[in-house]
Amino acid sequence: GENVEQHPSTLSVQEGDSAVIKCTYSDSASNYFPWYKQELGKGPQLIIDIRSNVGEKKDQRIAVTLNKTAKHFSLHITETQPEDSAVYFCAAKKTRIGGNKLVFGAGTILRVKS
Amino acid sequence: DAGVTQSPTHLIKTRGQHVTLRCSPISGHKSVSWYQQVLGQGPQFIFQYYEKEERGRGNFPDRFSARQFPNYSSELNVNALLLGDSALYLCASSLGQPYNYGYTFGSGTRLTVV
Numbered sequence: 001g002e003n004v005e006q007h008p009s010t011l012s013v014q015e016g017d018s019a020v021i022k023c024t025y026s027d028s029a030s031n032y033f034p035w036y037k038q039e040l041g042k043g044p045q046l047i048i049d050i051r052s053n054v055g056e057k058k059d060q061r062i063a064v065t066l067n068k069t070a071k072h073f074s075l076h077i078t079e080t081q082p083e084d085s086a087v088y089f090c091a092a093k094k095t096r097i098g099g100n101k102l103v104f105g106a107g108t109i110l111r112v113k114s
Numbered sequence: 115d116a117g118v119t120q121s122p123t124h125l126i127k128t129r130g131q132h133v134t135l136r137c138s139p140i141s142g143h144k145s146v147s148w149y150q151q152v153l154g155q156g157p158q159f160i161f162q163y164y165e166k167e168e169r170g171r172g173n174f175p176d177r178f179s180a181r182q183f184p185n186y187s188s189e190l191n192v193n194a195l196l197l198g199d200s201a202l203y204l205c206a207s208s209l210g211q212p213y214n215y216g217y218t219f220g221s222g223t224r225l226t227v228v
Binding site for chain 1 (some may be wrong): 118145147149154155156157158159162164169170172204206215216217218219220221222
């Protein structure tokens with residue numbers, strides 16, 4: 001089955017710096033890759049996603065890149081702010097009919113120091 | 115618009131007992147998935163339901179069961195609780211097949227087994 005590895009497990013950055021979180025997946029049939037932000041006491045919140053027919057997607061300060069050949073994808077946050085501090089999860093999924101589970105990485109604790 | 119609603123928010127049960135967790139999806143969403151999140155780990159897939167039928171099951175014992183009602187709400191049942199069942203149980207809703215994108219999570223039910 002699919003396995004998703006996520007690095008680093010913790011990341012501390014200074015406010016205004018960039019943060020990069022990387023994930024690798026094992027199943028080449030996976031073709032949907034969302035990123036979630038989870039704050040204390042809350043459920044995961046979808047912040048950006050990418051499908052395998054696209055190499056990069058950007059939404060304001062957040063961007064995701066996908067390398068299908070290498071089977072890895074990355075989250076980039078620019079101009080980090082204290083409110084970006086949270087746990088971030090990557091996930092992978094097959095979107096064929098019946099492909100219905102998200103496989104998550106172990107998470108990255110991001111701390112933005114002001 | 116209301117998001118994904120889960121109840122109760124917190125629950126304490128004794129080993130061997132049974133528990134029922136409830137989820138109401140976003141209006142218009144026909145698919146509900148259940149995930150278990152142990153502290154410090156990413157969510158793990160338990161079930162997906164679409165149009166009241168089970169469409170996927172993760173690697174969980176038969177003590178775990180679920181169902182979906184005509185109004186698309188869902189229940190997750192766990193029998194013969196073990197200490198290891200202590201976790202945050204998350205419900206996610208999506209439009210449903212074939213649109214298996216954009217899962218929205220609720221805030222979860224924190225289950226503690228003592």
